[in-house]
Amino acid sequence: MDFDFLQRASPELINWLTQENENRDIPAKSLLIEEGKEIESIYVLTKGKLVVKTTNQLGTESLLNQLSPGCIVGEMSWLENRPPVASVEADRASSIQVVPFKAVERLSISQPALAAEFQRLIAEKLALQIKSQNLFIHRFNHEENSIDPLRKALILFTSLNENDLYTLAKIGTLRRIQPGDTLIKQGDPVISLFIILAGDADIFVDIDEITRPIGNSRRGEILGELTLLIKDAAGATATVRTQTGMELLELRKTVLVDALKKNQLFSARFYKGLSCMLSQRSRDQLVSRNFARLSQEAEKGFEPDEINLKQLSDLNRAGSRFHWLCQKFQAQPGER
The missing domain is CATH 2.60.120.10 (Jelly Rolls)
Incomplete structure (x- = not known):
């Protein structure tokens, strides 16, 4: 790295x-x-x-x-x-x-x-x-994480406020992907980020000419964000495919970056939200491959479903913001 x-x-x-x-x-x-x-x-x-x-x-x-x-x-x-x-x-x-x-x-x-x-x-x-x-991680067996996937996905929306959501809604467009289709192919240029409004995606990487699964993404999560953050990325770092079909909020990177440059507070909240998602993903990848044992033992004093009142309040607000975004776009015809 x-x-x-x-x-x-x-x-x-x-x-x-x-x-x-x-x-x-x-x-x-x-x-x-x-x-x-x-x-x-x-x-x-x-x-x-x-x-x-x-x-x-x-x-x-x-x-x-x-x-x-x-x-x-x-x-x-x-x-x-x-x-x-x-x-x-x-x-x-x-x-x-x-x-x-x-x-x-x-x-x-x-x-x-x-x-x-x-x-x-x-x-x-x-x-x-x-x-x-x-x-x-692809060299190790994978075990499903028991944490509620929507709770993980809402991490981004705990960092954003209502004005941020209005900005995303203003610059975003609805896109629908049919079951079995590929949204992003490893190595291809990526001109947009996508927030999953409905459905889920499987993530694959080609290593030594072998396609290997490395994870999945569900509603509320972002796809394509690595190409926004890795400046010299020649193309997509992984392939994204859906078995169920997806409804997505598409955000053109040039338009998004321009909005972030114009509003420093929005920029700080958005990038922190991305960081929290990536941090959780990194942790989950290690835990699902039976690594980070000492970290897991340190957290055994509480159950994953036990969260404090502030976390619960944050998640409720995040859920409301995500629900608003879904309602605004899912009734539209969208691009296929």
Whole structure:
């Protein structure tokens, strides 16, 4: 995974990173993040090398990645408020910028433009992480996740407000896909993002000339978002096919990007919503292949269906927003 926050960030964001947050040296072989143990900061590597490992059900560690300066770790715990799915260790003497979760929340209030840029960069990082992880997970048996799929899908809509929904409705168009059809083919250009209003899709990647399933998407989720976030993507990173048929809200990328540039607050909320979805997808991929064992054990104190009142309120609002979007478009003829 080739992501360098220090190269992609603006001088203003770099200044915030270095002037407003602590720089820390960490010795070789020291543990920066321990899988399953709560953290309170995001870390940006400025010097050295980090290795990322996760555990399987037997307690054996698997190497997920080796990271160079400019990498970001810890953002998934911030986005999901859940334990890390992997351990991060300094492979050699290294230096990091420590960005407390609270500092990121303060940035959203004090400097919306920088907050929007930070959220976009986090989303770009997670997109590259998913692309890399897709090449890793296909080698392992898949088990269905028991978490309600609509609850996962509504993650995007918990980040958006009513004005954001009006913007998406204004720039979007309805598209219908027949059962058995392919919406996106790996390698082909992708000019739009799609929000699934009804139906579901299966996701495949071609690896070594073999087509392998890597997951599925259901109503409320987004398709095609990786090509928005991976700037040098030559085409679609996966094939999307539906057995049931789908109704989709199509968002042309050029029009969407223009709307995001015009409204920094909308941009920050939209990119955070994408980041939360990608973070959940990354976690689910590992868990469904029996990885992230220590993280799963740390969460055994509560059942997946037990959520606090704030989460319930957020999900109810998100469900209402999604329902409004569906009602607005599904009565239309749509494009086939």
